[in-house]
Amino acid sequence: MGDTTPPPPTKGKESWPSSVQCPMLTATNYTVWAMRMKVVLRVHKVWDTINSGVSDEDKNDMAMALLFQSIPETLIRQIGDQETAKAMWDLIKTRHLGAERVREARLQTSSMEFDNMKMNESDSIDNFVGKLSSIASKSAALGEVIDEARLVKKFLKSLPRSKYIQMVSSLEQVLDLNKTGFEDVVGRLRAYEKRIREEEIQGGAQEKSEAFESFKKFKALIETEAGLPMKTLRTDRGGKFTSRDFNRFCDESEIIRHLTAPYTPQQNGGVERRNRTLMGMVRSILKAMQVPNYMWGEAARHSTFLINRVPTRALVDQTPYERFKKKKPIIEHVRVFGCMAYAKIDNVHLKKLDDRSRQLVYLGSETGSKAYRLFDSNTRKIVVSRDVVFDENKG
Structure with missing residues (x-):
């Protein structure tokens, strides 16, 4: 037998790449979809049938097949009767350009809303986080995802400075905000908010207690000076006047309560x-x-x-x-409030050339004492003195 040589390979039809997947068109991703599809069509050597309108039956069929794979069924029913890939591409572009402009307008509105968000003093952390997350979700649905670092910085920047400035400053110094998770920061602020509320509740209880004690002292003083018992008390409906201890004390003292209607100071x-x-x-x-x-x-x-x-x-x-x-009241000792006062320095260790008085500010008369109430601006302390010379033209 003689040597046999294999027959030369016959040139068959050109094989098309099959590993490239087509992106799926949605209601919000037309711009990105069009960019990806151009690449896919170029890889399959059929982009010129759409871009230049080249008439090649095999390329046209391949381009239409790729487009059919990348659009939803509802859109296939609307444009699937077209004869060329170029016609299909143009219809897809026409239908989605208007929607793309609407999407961009909505995205711009959402971005402005995100940038302008501020937490109100009356808002809670949970309520504000809900609003912020809602805008972030809306933006993501429109095709723009707000990264977590930006969300964290916006959250901290939007908090009321009067309540959270110390906590925000601490977090900015301790944490790397570019690497810290949003939920981590929110959790820390929730704990801080809870602590503030507990302190406010304690402070409110302390305020009510102080108001109650002050009223008891006032009642005792006024009844002693007048020689008559207190019969009636008219107040608003503030918590410090309607606490259980306050009401019980008024009942035991047989004081008739007159409470104004809410929000009617008249x-x-x-x-x-x-x-x-x-x-x-x-x-x-x-x-x-x-x-x-x-x-x-x-x-x-x-x-x-x-x-x-x-x-x-x-x-x-x-x-x-x-x-x-x-x-009749005695008023000859009254001076101009805030005027300059020179109080005598009572010190047995004064030297011959030392000052015999010091410059203070007149604040009025000391209750229960035949003396003046003065203010030392250097030490910020109240001084009570009887030997004082005033300059009422100078403050």
Whole structure:
């Protein structure tokens, strides 16, 4: 037998790549889908049938087959009767360009809403996280995923500074916000919020207790001075006036309670007007002598002293002090609030050339004492002294 040589290979039809998968078109991913499909069609050497309209039956069939694999059934029913791949491509583009513009507009709106979000003082961490997550989910559905680092930074930046500034500063110093999970940060803030609420509840209880103790002292003082028992008390419905201890004390003391309706201060108009007059005086005497606002308590104390000793239209030829005490008030010791005062230094160890007085600020008269109440701006302490010289033109 002679040597046999294999026949030369016959050139068959060109084989097409089969390992490249076609992306599936959805209602929100047209732009990305079109970019991917162009690559797929180029890999299969059929993009020119769509881009340039080249008429090649085999390439056209292959391009249509690839397009059929990459669109949903509902869209196939609408455009599947087209004869060329180019016609199918153009119809897909026409149908989705409008939807793409709507998607971009919605995405821009969602992005602006995300950037402008701020947590209100009354919001809880859980409520705000729910709003933030809702916008992040909406953005993801529109094709733009907000990465976790951006979500964490936005969350911390949106918290009210008055309540969370210390916690936020601590987290920024201790944690790497680019690597910390969103749920981790939210959990830490939830724990901090719970602690704040517990302290507020304790503070509220303490405030109610202080109001109750102050009222008992006031009742004892007023009954001693008047020689008569307290019969009626009119207040709003604030928690400090409606606590169980407060109500029990009023019942035991046989005090008739008058409570105003919620959000109707006009039902206690006399007190509201007097309070407005008092605060007007406080602002005036603070500004007139350029006294700092943190001395408002002393200014209110002095204003109350003056209001009780000046005439009022409710009384004829009498002051409130005179009506209550049955004697005229003594006011020759009253000076201009905030004026300069020079108090004598009582020190047996003073040297011959040492100052005999120090410069202070007049705040009024000391209750229960024939002395003046003065403020030392250097030590920020209250000084009570009897030997004082005033310069009422200087504050």
